[in-house]
Structure formats: structure tokens, C-alpha cells
Amino acid sequence: AFRIQVASTGDYYTVPPSRTVVQVLEENGIDIPVSCEQGVCGTCITRVLCGTPDHRDMYFTDEERDKNDQFTPCCSRAKTAELVLDL
Ligand code: FES
DSSP, rough: EEEETTTOOOEEEETTTTTTTHHHHHTOOOOOOOOSSSSSOOOEEEEESOEEEOOOSSOOOOHHHHHHHHEEETTOOOSSSSEEEEO
16 A cells, blocks of 8 residues: 645545555545546546656656656556655
């Protein structure tokens, strides 16, 4: 599991292995638009302010992934214990 923080509110949420970031946020009333939910379309792209995503998408280029300043929360996860999201 890892933790996400929503920058605008400061609230933390835990993402267990069985759930995605999008699912956890949705359960807490924060809706991120999604389409494919498989890392293909880029609809859910969210900016990452702090922490390192574990990119599981097929949308970004390697160069974009290496910047670690955005990720696809429908399927990607975290390499660090925490991600701060620009939401
Ligand atoms: Fe398609 Fe996340 S919803 S990449």
C-alpha cells in the first residue's frame, strides 16, 4: 500500500494493493475522469507534485515517464511511500 495526498485539501488516502488511485479517490468524493482505465488513453492524467510514480501506462513516452511529474492514476501506482497529487 502507499499513501496519496490531495494537495488542495491536504487530505491523505491509503491505496491498498487491491484498489487503484482512481477508485480510492472516487470513494472519497473526488472524481477523476477516466475512459480506458488501462493506461492507454491518457484521459486520467494527473500531475504529481511529490513522490515517484510506478508508471504502468502505455501512453507516455519513456522520457515523459522519467520526469515523474505526471501519471495515469487509473492503473499506475507509487514507488515511494507517498505521492502528492495536484488535485
Ligand atoms: Fe485511460 Fe487512465 S483512463 S489512461
